[in-house]
Amino acid sequence: MKIKLTINGASYEKDVAENRTLLRFLREDLGLTGTKEGCGAGECGACTVILDGRTVNACMVLAAEVDGASVKTIEGEARDGKLSDIQQAFDRHHAVQCGFCSSGMVLSVRELIERNPRPSVGEIKQGLEGNFCRCTGYTQIIEAVLDVTGQIDRKGEMTHA
Amino acid sequence: MIYNFKYLAPETRGELHAMLADRGPAAALLSGGTDLLVNIRNGVLRPEFVINVKKVKDFGGIAWSAEEGLIIRAGCTINDLLRDARVRADYPLLAACAHDLASYQIRNRATVVGNVANASPCSDMAAALLCLKARAVISSSRGEREVPFPEFFKGVKKTVIRPDEILERIIVPASSAGAPGDYRKLKRINGHDLAIVGVALLKQDGEIRMGISSAAPTPIYVGGLKTSDPADLVVAAALEAVHPISDVRCTREYREHMIQVYVRRLLEEVKA
Numbered sequence: 001m002k003i004k005l006t007i008n009g010a011s012y013e014k015d016v017a018e019n020r021t022l023l024r025f026l027r028e029d030l031g032l033t034g035t036k037e038g039c040g041a042g043e044c045g046a047c048t049v050i051l052d053g054r055t056v057n058a059c060m061v062l063a064a065e066v067d068g069a070s071v072k073t074i075e076g077e078a079r080d081g082k083l084s085d086i087q088q089a090f091d092r093h094h095a096v097q098c099g100f101c102s103s104g105m106v107l108s109v110r111e112l113i114e115r116n117p118r119p120s121v122g123e124i125k126q127g128l129e130g131n132f133c134r135c136t137g138y139t140q141i142i143e144a145v146l147d148v149t150g151q152i153d154r155k156g157e158m159t160h161a
Numbered sequence: 162m163i164y165n166f167k168y169l170a171p172e173t174r175g176e177l178h179a180m181l182a183d184r185g186p187a188a189a190l191l192s193g194g195t196d197l198l199v200n201i202r203n204g205v206l207r208p209e210f211v212i213n214v215k216k217v218k219d220f221g222g223i224a225w226s227a228e229e230g231l232i233i234r235a236g237c238t239i240n241d242l243l244r245d246a247r248v249r250a251d252y253p254l255l256a257a258c259a260h261d262l263a264s265y266q267i268r269n270r271a272t273v274v275g276n277v278a279n280a281s282p283c284s285d286m287a288a289a290l291l292c293l294k295a296r297a298v299i300s301s302s303r304g305e306r307e308v309p310f311p312e313f314f315k316g317v318k319k320t321v322i323r324p325d326e327i328l329e330r331i332i333v334p335a336s337s338a339g340a341p342g343d344y345r346k347l348k349r350i351n352g353h354d355l356a357i358v359g360v361a362l363l364k365q366d367g368e369i370r371m372g373i374s375s376a377a378p379t380p381i382y383v384g385g386l387k388t389s390d391p392a393d394l395v396v397a398a399a400l401e402a403v404h405p406i407s408d409v410r411c412t413r414e415y416r417e418h419m420i421q422v423y424v425r426r427l428l429e430e431v432k433a
Contacts, residue, residue, distance in 0.1 A: 001168065018168035018211075021198065041199045042267055054240070054269040060198050061270065062191070064168045065213060108266070129352045130264025 003067040007032070008076030016063040022056075023047045025063035026073060034074035034103050038132070045131035048104030049073050055111045057130070074103035077110070086110060089148040090141070097135035105131050109145050118149050163202045170213045177217050177327065178302040184210050185324030191215075192235055193271035195263070196279050214327065223248070230335035231255075235327065239268040239276070239286075252333060254342030254363050258289035261346045264353035277313070278328045280320045280379065287314070287380035288344060288361035288372035293337040301326040314379035340365035341431050345423040346374075349410060358405070358416045362427035364388055369395060371424070376403035376416055388433050396424050 004013045007030070016025055023040075026032045026049070038046030040059045047058040050072040077084040083091065086109050096102045105128065112119060112127035119127060124145045133141065146152040169188075171177040181188065189208035191197055192215065200206040214220055214235050221236040223245060231252065233242065239259045242248050249256045262268060262276065262285040276286040277297070290310050297308045299322055308321055315321060322328055342363030348354035359374035369390070371383040383402045386395050405416035 017165075019163050019165050019201075021163070040202060042195055042263070045264065045266060048266055055266045056270050057195075057266050059202075060193075060195050060267075062168065062194065062198070062211075062213075064170070065191075065194070065215070127265060130266040 001064055003063060005066050005068065006070040008072055018062075018064055020063040021059055022049070022051075022061040022063050022066055022071070023058035026058060026071075029063075032073050032075050036100055036103055038100065043132070044101070045104045045108065046101055048107045048131060050107055050111055053111075053114075055108050055130075072107065072110075074106060077106060084110075086113075086144070086148050089144040093140045093144040093147060095137055095140040095144040097133075097137050101131060101133045101135075105133065105141060109148070113145070113149055118151060119145065121146070163198075164204065164207050166201070166208055166211045168211050168213065170216045172216055173218055174220075174300075174329075175302075177212065177214065178300065178325075180210075180212055181325045181327060182302045184212075185326075188212050188324075190278070190327060192275040192278075193238060193267075195267050195271040196275065196281075220329075226335075228335070229332050230338060231333040233273045233331040233333065235272065235274045235329055237273055239263075239271050239273060240265075242273060243268065251338040252289075252293065254292055254340070254344065254361055255286075255289045255333065257342070257344040258285045258359075258361060261285055261344055261359075267353070274328050274331060277310075277331070278320060278322060280314055280316075280318050282317060282378055282380060283356045283359065283375040284380050285344070285346065285356065285359060285374060288359050288374045289342075290331065290333070291372035291380060291382040292342060292361050292363040292370040293333050293340075294370075295331050295333045295337075297321075297328050298330045298332060299326050300329040305329075307332075311382040317378045337363075337365065341433065343427055343431050345427060347419050347423075355410075357410050358419050358423070360399070360420060360423040360427060362424065362431055364431050364433040367433075369428075371395075371399055373399060373403055373420060376405040376420060378404075392425055392428050395428060396421050399424050 026035050036046040038044035042057045042060045048055050049058045108131050187209040191211050191213045224232040243259050273286050297313050344361045346359040347357040356375045361372040363370045367388050369386040373381040381402050405413045407413045
């Protein structure tokens with residue numbers, strides 16, 4: 001079937017198989033391989049993308065369902081070869097080790113800070129509960145979120161209450 | 162590649178009912194998809210047709226009715242419910258169960274109707290809906306019928322819904338608004354997980370009502386108790402109603418123990 005959608009601001013019109021997941025569509029039909037498949041069952045959050053402003057697991061959405069929607073993937077974070085604010089904060093705090101969870105983590109952080117510009121540590125943990133890091137770098141990821149929301153100084157001292 | 166089904170996206174209630182009348186036994190309804198698509202991927206379900214209910218006109222979100230109360234439609238996600246300030250104020254138990262369901266991303270997609278229609282014994286929303294005396298409105302081309310939640314579940318993954326029918330909306334009665342209640346869910350980890358056992362408890366007009374998940378083939382309703390009853394009696398009623406099993410997540414004895422612990426805690430913590 002034919003679907004029309006916007007991905008990272010660009011319009012696409014594509015034929016997709018009716019049983020194609022959004023995840024496979026992004027990775028295999030469009031070559032947007034920044035979105036990762038971890039468990040394929042909604043446990044790990046590696047495939048997190050932003051669908052019409054809300055994070056979803058792309059492995060649990062059909063491409064057919066996103067006809068007319070707007071999707072943001074990790075490829076939409078950096079602009080003109082420059083990392084986004086969240087990506088730079090992840091870099092500064094060594095919040096990336098193997099990198100497999102990072103695409104989903106960054107997008108979950110993006111949606112979290114859109115709805116809550118100064119999340120507490122508890123709110124960050126809750127906002128990222130659907131994203132697993134197995135390296136594990138949760139502490140650095142939380143620091144990166146505190147940093148990008150102006151709640152930590154660059155020496156690493158938390159100003160957050 | 163997952164199993165090759167035919168995708169259908171009706172836009173009106175009439176079209177949906179006609180599709181179900183024609184293809185019901187070979188079709189699966191797709192709402193949030195957070196259970197269905199995983200089951201299809203794993204080969205547990207092999208429906209010939211997948212019918213997306215989210216594109217049907219007026220099937221999304223919630224509505225309020227002065228006489229009936231809160232109406233939760235088939236496409237209403239868990240987070241649609243949680244984002245509504247009036248839901249959080251009027252039905253705190255509903256919000257508590259919604260908040261404990263899976264992870265944020267899943268709550269953005271999973272629906273209340275799907276969580277109960279799926280009829281998993283560990284349904285978090287069922288625990289709240291049982292306490293709140295909610296009713297399921299089931300429709301088909303033959304008409305509509307209402308089923309109170311204690312009669313809705315028939316077994317593991319089994320409900321009273323027939324192949325040509327859909328659980329179109331849930332009515333949470335206005336008479337249950339304002340009743341204090343809370344949910345305690347035991348999980349293996351502090352993050353998102355299925356319930357090892359879950360206890361919802363609500364107090365209203367001197368009455369205590371409980372909904373217990375993961376402790377029997379269906380979510381269990383326990384009613385007929387009074388706020389003046391001693392805690393031992395309330396605990397005994399809860400343990401009498403459930404039939405937990407031992408499985409990969411824990412033993413029967415642990416489940417029974419934790420039901421007892423949660424009932425006692427909730428009796429103290431939920432202020433009438």
